Amino acid sequence: MQPKSLAVEGTLCGSTQKQPTEAKLGPVNTETSEQSITQLLAQQVGERSFQNWFAGKVSFKIEGNLLTIGVASPFLLSWMQKKFSSQIYATALACIGSSAEYRFEVNPDLVQVSNNKTSNREPTHSTTVTLETNPSSLSSKNTSGEHKRSDQKNLKKEVSRYKGRLFSNLSTFVTGKSNQLAYTATLQASDQPGVLYNPLFIHGGVGVGKTHLLEGFYRKVRQLYPSLQVVFLTSESFGNYFSKALQERSVPSFRQRFRNVDVLIIDDVDFFESKRIFQEELLHTIKHLESHGRQLVFSSDRHPRLLTKMSEELTTRFLSGLVCRVESPEIELRLEIARQRALKLKTPITMGALEYVSRRFTNNVRELEGAMNCLQTYHVMTKQKITTSMARQILADLERDCIRIVKLDDIKQIVCSTFGISEADLKSSRRARNISQPRMLAMFLGRKLTQAAYSEIGEFFGGRNHSTVMFAEKQVRKWLENRSSIQVALQEWPMEEIIESLEQQLLAS
Numbered sequence: 050m051q052p053k054s055l056a057v058e059g060t061l062c063g064s065t066q067k068q069p070t071e072a073k074l075g076p077v078n079t080e081t082s083e084q085s086i087t088q089l090l091a092q093q094v095g096e097r098s099f100q101n102w103f104a105g106k107v108s109f110k111i112e113g114n115l116l117t118i119g120v121a122s123p124f125l126l127s128w129m130q131k132k133f134s135s136q137i138y139a140t141a142l143a144c145i146g147s148s149a150e151y152r153f154e155v156n157p158d159l160v161q162v163s164n165n166k167t168s169n170r171e172p173t174h175s176t177t178v179t180l181e182t183n184p185s186s187l188s189s190k191n192t193s194g195e196h197k198r199s200d201q202k203n204l205k206k207e208v209s210r211y212k213g214r215l216f217s218n219l220s221t222f223v224t225g226k227s228n229q230l231a232y233t234a235t236l237q238a239s240d241q242p243g244v245l246y247n248p249l250f251i252h253g254g255v256g257v258g259k260t261h262l263l264e265g266f267y268r269k270v271r272q273l274y275p276s277l278q279v280v281f282l283t284s285e286s287f288g289n290y291f292s293k294a295l296q297e298r299s300v301p302s303f304r305q306r307f308r309n310v311d312v313l314i315i316d317d318v319d320f321f322e323s324k325r326i327f328q329e330e331l332l333h334t335i336k337h338l339e340s341h342g343r344q345l346v347f348s349s350d351r352h353p354r355l356l357t358k359m360s361e362e363l364t365t366r367f368l369s370g371l372v373c374r375v376e377s378p379e380i381e382l383r384l385e386i387a388r389q390r391a392l393k394l395k396t397p398i399t400m401g402a403l404e405y406v407s408r409r410f411t412n413n414v415r416e417l418e419g420a421m422n423c424l425q426t427y428h429v430m431t432k433q434k435i436t437t438s439m440a441r442q443i444l445a446d447l448e449r450d451c452i453r454i455v456k457l458d459d460i461k462q463i464v465c466s467t468f469g470i471s472e473a474d475l476k477s478s479r480r481a482r483n484i485s486q487p488r489m490l491a492m493f494l495g496r497k498l499t500q501a502a503y504s505e506i507g508e509f510f511g512g513r514n515h516s517t518v519m520f521a522e523k524q525v526r527k528w529l530e531n532r533s534s535i536q537v538a539l540q541e542w543p544m545e546e547i548i549e550s551l552e553q554q555l556l557a558s
Protein backbone atom coordinates (compact mmCIF):
# COMPACT_ATOMS: atom_id res chain seq x y z
CA MET A 50 0.00 0.00 0.00
CA GLN A 51 1.25 3.49 -0.80
CA PRO A 52 1.60 5.99 2.01
CA LYS A 53 -0.89 8.86 1.86
CA SER A 54 1.72 11.54 2.03
CA LEU A 55 5.44 11.26 1.98
CA ALA A 56 7.17 14.51 1.36
CA VAL A 57 10.67 15.87 1.16
CA GLU A 58 11.23 19.57 1.47
CA GLY A 59 13.79 21.51 -0.54
CA THR A 60 15.92 23.42 1.89
CA LEU A 61 18.25 26.18 0.93
CA CYS A 62 20.64 26.27 3.86
CA GLY A 63 22.51 23.18 4.75
CA SER A 64 21.57 21.54 1.45
CA THR A 65 24.36 19.54 -0.06
CA GLN A 66 22.94 20.07 -3.53
CA LYS A 67 24.74 22.37 -5.91
CA GLN A 68 23.12 25.79 -5.87
CA PRO A 69 21.83 26.71 -9.28
CA THR A 70 22.93 29.70 -11.27
CA GLU A 71 19.47 31.19 -11.56
CA ALA A 72 19.36 31.88 -7.83
CA LYS A 73 20.18 35.52 -8.44
CA LEU A 74 18.07 36.08 -11.46
CA GLY A 75 14.38 35.67 -11.03
CA PRO A 76 11.94 38.49 -10.75
CA VAL A 77 8.93 37.32 -8.76
CA ASN A 78 6.13 36.06 -10.95
CA THR A 79 3.42 34.56 -8.81
CA GLU A 80 1.04 33.94 -11.70
CA THR A 81 3.18 31.34 -13.32
CA SER A 82 1.09 28.59 -14.85
CA GLU A 83 1.92 24.92 -14.93
CA GLN A 84 2.83 25.39 -18.56
CA SER A 85 5.64 27.81 -17.83
CA ILE A 86 6.90 25.61 -14.98
CA THR A 87 7.14 22.66 -17.33
CA GLN A 88 8.79 24.80 -19.99
CA LEU A 89 11.41 26.13 -17.60
CA LEU A 90 11.99 22.75 -16.06
CA ALA A 91 12.44 21.14 -19.47
CA GLN A 92 15.16 23.69 -20.20
CA GLN A 93 16.81 23.00 -16.88
CA VAL A 94 16.92 19.23 -17.05
CA GLY A 95 17.08 18.86 -20.84
CA GLU A 96 14.34 17.62 -23.11
CA ARG A 97 15.43 13.99 -22.81
CA SER A 98 15.30 13.84 -19.01
CA PHE A 99 12.13 15.88 -18.98
CA GLN A 100 10.32 13.37 -21.20
CA ASN A 101 11.69 10.43 -19.22
CA TRP A 102 10.94 11.66 -15.72
CA PHE A 103 8.45 14.51 -15.74
CA ALA A 104 6.15 14.67 -18.77
CA GLY A 105 2.76 13.28 -17.73
CA LYS A 106 4.37 11.60 -14.71
CA VAL A 107 4.48 14.31 -12.06
CA SER A 108 2.13 17.02 -10.84
CA PHE A 109 3.00 20.64 -10.02
CA LYS A 110 1.33 22.92 -7.53
CA ILE A 111 2.30 26.43 -6.42
CA GLU A 112 0.94 27.72 -3.13
CA GLY A 113 2.45 31.00 -1.96
CA ASN A 114 6.16 30.58 -2.34
CA LEU A 115 6.04 26.77 -2.27
CA LEU A 116 6.34 24.64 -5.40
CA THR A 117 5.15 21.08 -4.75
CA ILE A 118 6.13 18.30 -7.12
CA GLY A 119 3.95 15.22 -6.84
CA VAL A 120 5.47 11.90 -7.86
CA ALA A 121 4.07 8.40 -8.16
CA SER A 122 6.11 6.46 -5.61
CA PRO A 123 8.44 6.80 -2.62
CA PHE A 124 11.22 5.36 -4.76
CA LEU A 125 10.73 8.06 -7.37
CA LEU A 126 10.56 10.64 -4.65
CA SER A 127 13.97 9.86 -3.26
CA TRP A 128 15.51 9.29 -6.68
CA MET A 129 14.26 12.56 -8.14
CA GLN A 130 15.19 14.42 -5.01
CA LYS A 131 18.74 13.19 -5.48
CA LYS A 132 18.93 13.78 -9.19
CA PHE A 133 16.94 16.91 -9.93
CA SER A 134 16.87 19.04 -6.79
CA SER A 135 19.09 21.81 -8.06
CA GLN A 136 17.18 22.12 -11.35
CA ILE A 137 13.84 22.14 -9.55
CA TYR A 138 15.07 24.75 -7.15
CA ALA A 139 16.25 26.86 -10.11
CA THR A 140 12.82 26.51 -11.70
CA ALA A 141 11.11 27.47 -8.45
CA LEU A 142 13.34 30.55 -8.20
CA ALA A 143 12.60 31.53 -11.76
CA CYS A 144 8.84 31.10 -11.27
CA ILE A 145 8.33 32.35 -7.74
CA GLY A 146 11.31 34.54 -6.94
CA SER A 147 14.03 34.53 -4.34
CA SER A 148 11.83 33.32 -1.45
CA ALA A 149 10.97 30.14 -3.38
CA GLU A 150 10.89 26.76 -1.69
CA TYR A 151 10.03 23.39 -3.15
CA ARG A 152 9.08 19.98 -1.92
CA PHE A 153 8.42 16.54 -3.30
CA GLU A 154 5.48 14.46 -2.20
CA VAL A 155 3.92 11.17 -3.21
CA ASN A 156 0.68 12.01 -4.96
CA PRO A 157 -1.86 9.15 -4.65
CA ASP A 158 -3.60 10.21 -7.91
CA LEU A 159 -0.36 9.65 -9.78
CA VAL A 160 0.07 6.25 -8.17
CA GLN A 161 -3.24 5.26 -9.75
CA VAL A 162 -2.33 6.68 -13.17
CA SER A 163 1.06 5.06 -13.09
CA ASN A 164 -0.42 1.66 -12.16
CA ASN A 165 -2.89 1.88 -15.03
CA LYS A 166 -0.15 2.80 -17.44
CA THR A 167 2.07 -0.01 -16.24
CA SER A 168 -0.64 -2.60 -16.64
CA ASN A 169 -1.22 -1.46 -20.24
CA ARG A 170 2.41 -1.46 -21.11
CA GLU A 171 4.55 -3.91 -23.02
CA PRO A 172 6.50 -5.85 -20.41
CA THR A 173 9.83 -5.42 -22.19
CA HIS A 174 9.37 -1.69 -22.43
CA SER A 175 12.43 -0.87 -20.37
CA THR A 176 14.59 -2.64 -22.92
CA THR A 177 14.07 0.24 -25.28
CA VAL A 178 15.78 2.61 -22.91
CA THR A 179 19.14 1.01 -23.23
CA LEU A 180 19.00 -1.19 -26.28
CA GLU A 181 17.81 0.07 -29.61
CA THR A 182 17.05 -2.32 -32.41
CA ASN A 183 14.65 -1.87 -35.22
CA PRO A 184 11.04 -2.15 -34.15
CA SER A 185 10.43 -5.44 -35.88
CA SER A 186 12.97 -7.23 -33.77
CA LEU A 187 11.73 -5.69 -30.56
CA SER A 188 8.09 -6.18 -31.24
CA SER A 189 8.62 -9.83 -31.98
CA LYS A 190 9.31 -10.36 -28.29
CA ASN A 191 7.00 -11.98 -25.77
CA THR A 192 3.54 -10.58 -26.31
CA SER A 193 0.73 -13.06 -26.26
CA GLY A 194 -3.01 -13.54 -26.75
CA GLU A 195 -5.51 -10.99 -27.91
CA HIS A 196 -3.59 -7.97 -26.76
CA LYS A 197 -0.61 -8.86 -28.86
CA ARG A 198 -1.35 -6.65 -31.84
CA SER A 199 -2.32 -3.56 -29.89
CA ASP A 200 0.66 -4.04 -27.56
CA GLN A 201 2.93 -4.24 -30.56
CA LYS A 202 1.40 -1.07 -31.94
CA ASN A 203 1.91 0.69 -28.61
CA LEU A 204 5.44 -0.51 -28.43
CA LYS A 205 6.24 0.65 -31.96
CA LYS A 206 4.74 4.02 -31.16
CA GLU A 207 6.77 4.16 -27.97
CA VAL A 208 9.96 3.08 -29.72
CA SER A 209 9.62 5.64 -32.50
CA ARG A 210 8.72 8.39 -30.05
CA TYR A 211 11.81 7.49 -28.07
CA LYS A 212 14.00 7.37 -31.14
CA GLY A 213 12.81 10.66 -32.53
CA ARG A 214 13.60 12.30 -29.26
CA LEU A 215 16.79 10.72 -28.18
CA PHE A 216 18.97 10.09 -31.16
CA SER A 217 21.09 12.93 -32.45
CA ASN A 218 21.37 13.53 -36.12
CA LEU A 219 24.53 13.91 -38.20
CA SER A 220 23.00 16.95 -39.86
CA THR A 221 23.01 18.83 -36.55
CA PHE A 222 26.66 18.02 -35.88
CA VAL A 223 28.72 21.16 -36.32
CA THR A 224 32.12 20.45 -37.80
CA GLY A 225 35.51 22.10 -37.39
CA LYS A 226 39.19 21.24 -37.32
CA SER A 227 38.87 19.20 -34.13
CA ASN A 228 36.18 16.79 -35.32
CA GLN A 229 36.27 16.86 -39.13
CA LEU A 230 38.01 13.51 -39.57
CA ALA A 231 35.70 11.65 -37.19
CA TYR A 232 32.65 13.25 -38.78
CA THR A 233 33.70 12.42 -42.35
CA ALA A 234 34.53 8.84 -41.41
CA THR A 235 31.17 8.44 -39.67
CA LEU A 236 29.34 9.83 -42.67
CA GLN A 237 31.16 7.62 -45.13
CA ALA A 238 30.92 4.45 -43.06
CA SER A 239 27.19 4.95 -42.56
CA ASP A 240 26.69 5.15 -46.33
CA GLN A 241 28.03 1.63 -46.78
CA PRO A 242 27.98 -0.26 -43.49
CA GLY A 243 30.45 -3.14 -43.31
CA VAL A 244 32.36 -1.97 -46.35
CA LEU A 245 34.68 0.91 -45.55
CA TYR A 246 35.98 1.26 -42.02
CA ASN A 247 35.39 -1.72 -39.85
CA PRO A 248 35.46 -1.25 -36.94
CA LEU A 249 35.12 2.51 -36.80
CA PHE A 250 36.61 3.60 -33.48
CA ILE A 251 35.99 7.16 -32.28
CA HIS A 252 37.80 8.47 -29.22
CA GLY A 253 38.10 11.79 -27.41
CA GLY A 254 37.52 13.56 -24.11
CA VAL A 255 34.30 14.20 -22.25
CA GLY A 256 31.43 15.93 -24.03
CA VAL A 257 33.19 16.44 -27.36
CA GLY A 258 30.47 14.76 -29.44
CA LYS A 259 31.35 11.06 -29.63
CA THR A 260 27.88 9.85 -28.67
CA HIS A 261 26.36 12.39 -31.04
CA LEU A 262 28.36 10.86 -33.90
CA LEU A 263 27.42 7.31 -32.92
CA GLU A 264 23.76 8.23 -32.66
CA GLY A 265 23.97 10.01 -35.99
CA PHE A 266 25.51 6.88 -37.48
CA TYR A 267 22.66 4.81 -36.06
CA ARG A 268 19.99 7.11 -37.45
CA LYS A 269 21.54 7.36 -40.86
CA VAL A 270 21.90 3.60 -41.28
CA ARG A 271 18.34 3.07 -40.06
CA GLN A 272 17.14 5.60 -42.57
CA LEU A 273 19.16 4.27 -45.53
CA TYR A 274 18.75 0.58 -44.75
CA PRO A 275 15.50 0.08 -42.82
CA SER A 276 15.72 -3.68 -43.10
CA LEU A 277 19.07 -3.96 -41.32
CA GLN A 278 19.21 -4.99 -37.69
CA VAL A 279 21.01 -2.09 -36.02
CA VAL A 280 21.81 -2.19 -32.33
CA PHE A 281 23.07 0.79 -30.37
CA LEU A 282 23.94 0.47 -26.70
CA THR A 283 26.41 1.54 -24.06
CA SER A 284 29.14 -0.79 -22.87
CA GLU A 285 27.54 -0.80 -19.47
CA SER A 286 24.29 -2.12 -20.96
CA PHE A 287 26.19 -4.78 -22.88
CA GLY A 288 27.83 -5.80 -19.59
CA ASN A 289 24.50 -5.79 -17.78
CA TYR A 290 22.82 -7.93 -20.40
CA PHE A 291 25.68 -10.36 -20.30
CA SER A 292 25.72 -10.57 -16.50
CA LYS A 293 21.99 -11.18 -16.53
CA ALA A 294 22.41 -13.90 -19.14
CA LEU A 295 25.06 -15.55 -16.98
CA GLN A 296 22.83 -15.40 -13.92
CA GLU A 297 19.81 -16.74 -15.77
CA ARG A 298 21.86 -19.30 -17.70
CA SER A 299 20.66 -17.79 -20.96
CA VAL A 300 24.03 -17.04 -22.55
CA PRO A 301 23.10 -18.82 -25.83
CA SER A 302 20.15 -16.49 -26.36
CA PHE A 303 22.30 -13.48 -25.43
CA ARG A 304 24.75 -14.58 -28.11
CA GLN A 305 22.03 -15.18 -30.63
CA ARG A 306 20.73 -11.70 -29.99
CA PHE A 307 24.06 -9.91 -30.41
CA ARG A 308 25.66 -12.09 -33.04
CA ASN A 309 22.79 -11.80 -35.47
CA VAL A 310 22.83 -8.06 -35.87
CA ASP A 311 23.98 -6.25 -39.01
CA VAL A 312 25.40 -3.21 -37.26
CA LEU A 313 26.59 -3.11 -33.65
CA ILE A 314 27.32 0.29 -32.13
CA ILE A 315 28.79 0.37 -28.61
CA ASP A 316 29.40 3.63 -26.75
CA ASP A 317 32.12 4.12 -24.11
CA VAL A 318 34.09 0.89 -24.45
CA ASP A 319 36.61 2.20 -21.91
CA PHE A 320 34.04 0.84 -19.43
CA PHE A 321 35.33 -2.67 -20.27
CA GLU A 322 38.82 -1.93 -18.92
CA SER A 323 39.77 -4.43 -16.21
CA LYS A 324 36.57 -6.40 -16.85
CA ARG A 325 38.07 -9.50 -18.39
CA ILE A 326 34.89 -11.47 -18.66
CA PHE A 327 33.09 -8.77 -20.65
CA GLN A 328 36.16 -8.23 -22.79
CA GLU A 329 36.20 -11.90 -23.63
CA GLU A 330 32.55 -11.89 -24.64
CA LEU A 331 32.92 -8.70 -26.67
CA LEU A 332 35.95 -10.12 -28.45
CA HIS A 333 34.03 -13.19 -29.57
CA THR A 334 31.08 -11.05 -30.61
CA ILE A 335 33.40 -8.85 -32.70
CA LYS A 336 35.11 -11.85 -34.28
CA HIS A 337 31.79 -13.36 -35.21
CA LEU A 338 30.33 -10.17 -36.64
CA GLU A 339 33.47 -9.27 -38.56
CA SER A 340 33.67 -12.69 -40.12
CA HIS A 341 30.15 -12.11 -41.45
CA GLY A 342 30.98 -8.65 -42.81
CA ARG A 343 28.86 -6.79 -40.23
CA GLN A 344 29.65 -3.21 -39.26
CA LEU A 345 31.02 -2.32 -35.82
CA VAL A 346 31.31 1.16 -34.35
CA PHE A 347 32.85 2.00 -30.97
CA SER A 348 33.60 5.05 -28.89
CA SER A 349 35.97 5.51 -26.00
CA ASP A 350 37.57 8.26 -23.95
CA ARG A 351 41.02 7.15 -25.13
CA HIS A 352 42.90 5.72 -28.09
CA PRO A 353 42.71 1.88 -28.02
CA ARG A 354 46.43 1.68 -27.23
CA LEU A 355 45.89 3.82 -24.14
CA LEU A 356 43.23 1.46 -22.81
CA THR A 357 45.98 -0.25 -20.89
CA LYS A 358 43.73 -2.68 -19.07
CA MET A 359 42.17 -4.06 -22.21
CA SER A 360 43.31 -7.41 -23.59
CA GLU A 361 45.83 -7.17 -26.41
CA GLU A 362 43.58 -9.18 -28.71
CA LEU A 363 40.68 -6.78 -28.23
CA THR A 364 42.95 -3.75 -28.65
CA THR A 365 44.22 -5.17 -31.92
CA ARG A 366 40.65 -5.61 -33.13
CA PHE A 367 39.82 -2.01 -32.24
CA LEU A 368 42.87 -0.88 -34.20
CA SER A 369 42.15 -2.94 -37.26
CA GLY A 370 39.67 -0.54 -38.90
CA LEU A 371 39.83 3.22 -38.60
CA VAL A 372 40.64 5.04 -35.37
CA CYS A 373 39.59 8.72 -35.28
CA ARG A 374 40.16 11.25 -32.58
CA VAL A 375 37.77 14.04 -31.68
CA GLU A 376 39.79 16.81 -30.09
CA SER A 377 38.60 19.51 -27.71
CA PRO A 378 36.57 22.03 -29.71
CA GLU A 379 38.52 25.00 -31.00
CA ILE A 380 37.21 28.52 -30.49
CA GLU A 381 35.66 28.83 -33.98
CA LEU A 382 33.74 25.58 -33.49
CA ARG A 383 32.55 26.61 -30.04
CA LEU A 384 31.34 29.89 -31.43
CA GLU A 385 29.40 28.21 -34.21
CA ILE A 386 27.86 25.65 -31.83
CA ALA A 387 26.84 28.46 -29.46
CA ARG A 388 25.35 30.42 -32.37
CA GLN A 389 23.35 27.44 -33.59
CA ARG A 390 22.19 26.64 -30.07
CA ALA A 391 20.94 30.21 -29.64
CA LEU A 392 19.04 29.93 -32.93
CA LYS A 393 17.53 26.61 -31.90
CA LEU A 394 16.48 27.96 -28.50
CA LYS A 395 15.27 31.20 -30.10
CA THR A 396 17.44 33.26 -27.78
CA PRO A 397 18.20 36.76 -29.04
CA ILE A 398 21.84 37.35 -28.18
CA THR A 399 24.59 39.75 -29.22
CA MET A 400 27.72 38.57 -31.02
CA GLY A 401 29.76 39.82 -28.07
CA ALA A 402 27.82 37.58 -25.68
CA LEU A 403 28.27 34.58 -27.96
CA GLU A 404 32.00 35.22 -28.10
CA TYR A 405 32.11 35.60 -24.35
CA VAL A 406 30.40 32.22 -23.83
CA SER A 407 32.60 30.42 -26.31
CA ARG A 408 35.76 31.82 -24.76
CA ARG A 409 34.72 30.95 -21.22
CA PHE A 410 33.39 27.41 -21.72
CA THR A 411 36.28 25.64 -23.34
CA ASN A 412 36.32 22.16 -21.84
CA ASN A 413 33.57 20.51 -23.79
CA VAL A 414 30.45 21.10 -25.81
CA ARG A 415 28.15 19.85 -23.06
CA GLU A 416 29.19 22.69 -20.77
CA LEU A 417 28.81 25.15 -23.60
CA GLU A 418 25.27 23.91 -24.20
CA GLY A 419 24.52 24.20 -20.48
CA ALA A 420 25.65 27.83 -20.57
CA MET A 421 23.40 28.57 -23.55
CA ASN A 422 20.47 26.94 -21.74
CA CYS A 423 21.01 29.27 -18.78
CA LEU A 424 20.97 32.31 -21.04
CA GLN A 425 17.79 31.04 -22.68
CA THR A 426 16.11 30.66 -19.27
CA TYR A 427 17.05 34.22 -18.44
CA HIS A 428 15.63 35.43 -21.73
CA VAL A 429 12.35 33.55 -21.15
CA MET A 430 12.06 35.22 -17.76
CA THR A 431 12.97 38.77 -18.74
CA LYS A 432 12.28 38.88 -22.51
CA GLN A 433 15.54 40.79 -22.88
CA LYS A 434 18.20 40.30 -25.53
CA ILE A 435 21.31 38.77 -23.98
CA THR A 436 24.30 41.11 -23.94
CA THR A 437 27.89 40.43 -22.94
CA SER A 438 27.54 41.98 -19.51
CA MET A 439 24.34 40.03 -18.83
CA ALA A 440 26.03 36.80 -19.95
CA ARG A 441 28.96 37.54 -17.65
CA GLN A 442 26.66 38.09 -14.70
CA ILE A 443 24.32 35.17 -15.41
CA LEU A 444 27.06 32.63 -16.00
CA ALA A 445 29.34 33.59 -13.13
CA ASP A 446 28.19 30.74 -10.89
CA LEU A 447 28.09 28.24 -13.69
CA GLU A 448 31.68 29.07 -14.67
CA ARG A 449 32.73 28.46 -11.11
CA ASP A 450 30.90 25.11 -11.07
CA CYS A 451 32.67 24.05 -14.26
CA ILE A 452 36.03 24.23 -12.54
CA ARG A 453 36.81 20.67 -11.48
CA ILE A 454 38.72 20.06 -8.28
CA VAL A 455 41.67 17.84 -9.09
CA LYS A 456 43.73 16.34 -6.28
CA LEU A 457 47.36 15.24 -6.35
CA ASP A 458 46.16 11.77 -5.48
CA ASP A 459 43.97 11.69 -8.64
CA ILE A 460 46.98 12.68 -10.72
CA LYS A 461 49.09 9.96 -9.15
CA GLN A 462 46.47 7.29 -9.91
CA ILE A 463 45.82 8.30 -13.50
CA VAL A 464 49.51 8.70 -14.35
CA CYS A 465 50.34 5.30 -12.80
CA SER A 466 47.52 3.56 -14.64
CA THR A 467 48.29 5.21 -18.00
CA PHE A 468 52.01 4.40 -17.90
CA GLY A 469 51.57 1.06 -16.15
CA ILE A 470 53.94 1.93 -13.30
CA SER A 471 53.52 1.44 -9.58
CA GLU A 472 52.95 4.19 -7.06
CA ALA A 473 56.18 3.21 -5.33
CA ASP A 474 58.13 3.70 -8.58
CA LEU A 475 56.49 7.05 -9.25
CA LYS A 476 57.60 8.29 -5.86
CA SER A 477 60.97 6.56 -5.91
CA SER A 478 64.34 8.06 -6.81
CA ARG A 479 64.65 5.84 -9.90
CA ARG A 480 65.89 7.78 -12.91
CA ALA A 481 65.00 5.34 -15.67
CA ARG A 482 63.24 7.24 -18.48
CA ASN A 483 60.05 5.19 -18.25
CA ILE A 484 59.68 6.29 -14.61
CA SER A 485 61.19 9.78 -14.54
CA GLN A 486 59.14 11.09 -17.48
CA PRO A 487 55.74 10.12 -16.00
CA ARG A 488 56.93 11.56 -12.66
CA MET A 489 57.74 14.89 -14.30
CA LEU A 490 54.41 14.87 -16.11
CA ALA A 491 52.64 14.22 -12.81
CA MET A 492 54.38 17.21 -11.23
CA PHE A 493 53.58 19.38 -14.25
CA LEU A 494 49.89 18.41 -14.01
CA GLY A 495 49.99 19.05 -10.28
CA ARG A 496 51.01 22.65 -10.99
CA LYS A 497 48.57 23.08 -13.83
CA LEU A 498 45.44 21.53 -12.35
CA THR A 499 45.71 21.97 -8.60
CA GLN A 500 46.32 24.90 -6.29
CA ALA A 501 49.18 23.06 -4.59
CA ALA A 502 52.47 24.88 -4.03
CA TYR A 503 55.77 23.61 -5.51
CA SER A 504 56.87 22.35 -2.11
CA GLU A 505 53.62 20.44 -1.52
CA ILE A 506 53.84 18.75 -4.92
CA GLY A 507 57.48 17.85 -4.32
CA GLU A 508 56.64 16.39 -0.95
CA PHE A 509 53.75 14.37 -2.38
CA PHE A 510 55.76 12.85 -5.23
CA GLY A 511 58.45 11.27 -3.09
CA GLY A 512 59.65 13.94 -0.66
CA ARG A 513 61.36 16.13 -3.27
CA ASN A 514 62.12 19.80 -2.88
CA HIS A 515 60.42 22.65 -4.70
CA SER A 516 63.24 23.17 -7.22
CA THR A 517 62.75 19.62 -8.54
CA VAL A 518 59.13 20.44 -9.29
CA MET A 519 60.12 23.72 -10.97
CA PHE A 520 62.59 21.83 -13.10
CA ALA A 521 59.96 19.22 -14.04
CA GLU A 522 57.52 21.94 -15.05
CA LYS A 523 60.14 23.63 -17.24
CA GLN A 524 61.17 20.33 -18.77
CA VAL A 525 57.61 19.36 -19.76
CA ARG A 526 57.08 22.78 -21.35
CA LYS A 527 60.26 22.24 -23.35
CA TRP A 528 59.02 18.81 -24.50
CA LEU A 529 55.80 20.42 -25.63
CA GLU A 530 57.60 23.20 -27.50
CA ASN A 531 59.84 20.66 -29.23
CA ARG A 532 56.89 18.40 -30.03
CA SER A 533 58.65 15.53 -28.26
CA SER A 534 57.15 12.09 -27.89
CA ILE A 535 56.77 9.76 -24.92
CA GLN A 536 56.43 6.01 -24.64
CA VAL A 537 53.09 4.55 -23.49
CA ALA A 538 52.13 0.92 -23.87
CA LEU A 539 55.33 0.18 -25.83
CA GLN A 540 54.59 2.84 -28.39
CA GLU A 541 55.74 6.42 -28.96
CA TRP A 542 53.01 9.09 -28.65
CA PRO A 543 53.08 12.85 -29.15
CA MET A 544 53.62 14.36 -25.71
CA GLU A 545 50.83 16.86 -26.35
CA GLU A 546 48.30 14.12 -27.02
CA ILE A 547 49.19 12.23 -23.85
CA ILE A 548 48.98 15.35 -21.71
CA GLU A 549 45.60 16.22 -23.21
CA SER A 550 44.34 12.70 -22.58
CA LEU A 551 45.56 12.77 -18.95
CA GLU A 552 43.94 16.15 -18.38
CA GLN A 553 40.65 15.00 -19.90
CA GLN A 554 40.59 11.95 -17.66
CA LEU A 555 41.35 14.05 -14.61
CA LEU A 556 38.71 16.64 -15.41
CA ALA A 557 36.14 13.92 -16.06
CA SER A 558 36.90 11.94 -12.92
Ligand SMILES: Nc1ncnc2c1ncn2[C@@H]1O[C@H](COP(=O)(O)OP(=O)(O)OP(=O)(O)O)[C@@H](O)[C@H]1O
Nearest residue numbers: 217221222223254255256257258259260261414415
Ligand atom coordinates in the same frame (compact mmCIF):
# COMPACT_ATOMS: atom_id res chain seq x y z
N1 LIG B 1 30.11 19.21 -33.00
C1 LIG B 1 28.94 19.26 -32.36
N2 LIG B 1 27.86 19.83 -32.93
C2 LIG B 1 26.68 19.89 -32.28
N3 LIG B 1 26.47 19.41 -31.04
C3 LIG B 1 27.52 18.82 -30.43
C4 LIG B 1 28.79 18.71 -31.04
N4 LIG B 1 29.62 18.07 -30.20
C5 LIG B 1 28.90 17.80 -29.10
N5 LIG B 1 27.64 18.24 -29.24
C6 LIG B 1 26.57 18.16 -28.24
O1 LIG B 1 27.19 18.21 -26.95
C7 LIG B 1 26.57 17.32 -26.05
C8 LIG B 1 27.58 16.32 -25.54
O2 LIG B 1 28.01 15.51 -26.62
P1 LIG B 1 28.17 13.92 -26.51
O3 LIG B 1 27.23 13.36 -25.49
O4 LIG B 1 28.10 13.36 -27.88
O5 LIG B 1 29.65 13.85 -25.95
P2 LIG B 1 30.56 12.59 -25.65
O6 LIG B 1 31.88 12.87 -26.31
O7 LIG B 1 29.88 11.32 -26.01
O8 LIG B 1 30.74 12.71 -24.08
P3 LIG B 1 30.92 11.53 -22.98
O9 LIG B 1 32.29 11.00 -23.16
O10 LIG B 1 30.75 12.27 -21.68
O11 LIG B 1 29.85 10.52 -23.21
C9 LIG B 1 25.43 16.66 -26.82
O12 LIG B 1 24.26 17.37 -26.58
C10 LIG B 1 25.85 16.82 -28.28
O13 LIG B 1 24.73 16.85 -29.15
